[in-house]
Amino acid sequence: MPVIAQRLGRHPSTIYREISRNWMHDEEPLYRGYFHVAADMQACARRQRLGKISRHPALAVHVIHCLKAAWSPEQIAGRLRVSGAPERISHETI
Incomplete structure (x- = not known):
């Protein structure tokens, strides 16, 4: 070598x-x-870089559930930040 x-x-x-x-x-x-x-x-x-939502299926399920409940992307991102969730995501990503 x-x-x-x-x-x-x-x-x-x-x-x-x-x-x-x-x-x-x-x-x-x-x-x-x-x-x-x-x-x-x-x-x-x-x-290869995948988006955060596609890398974390549990996060994707949570975001989809909140969107179906008529939450805005800003509300979802803010709630994840406040609740101390292990994964955070921006409203732009959502």
């Missing part, structure tokens, strides 16, 4: 982390190892 790191101009620990993070563990020996295309797909999946 030091040779690869030197050629790429990176620290060897960076290369080691990249390989260990994206190593494919499969039962077939043919499909074990580091594959750059699979590593790129895994990296993109890790970077």
Whole structure:
């Protein structure tokens, strides 16, 4: 790995982390190892940002319930803030 790191101009620990993070563990020996295309797909999946509502289903259910009860987004966000809920959300997001 030091040779690869030197050629790429990176620290060897960076290369080691990249390989260990994206190593494919499969039962077939043919499909074990580091594959750059699979590593790129895994990296993109890790970077993908989803909205707070889609990441927290319980929060989504609560927001939908309050909207059906004719609460405004400002009221929902304010009530979450005041009640000390573990997840807060802005009225713009709602």
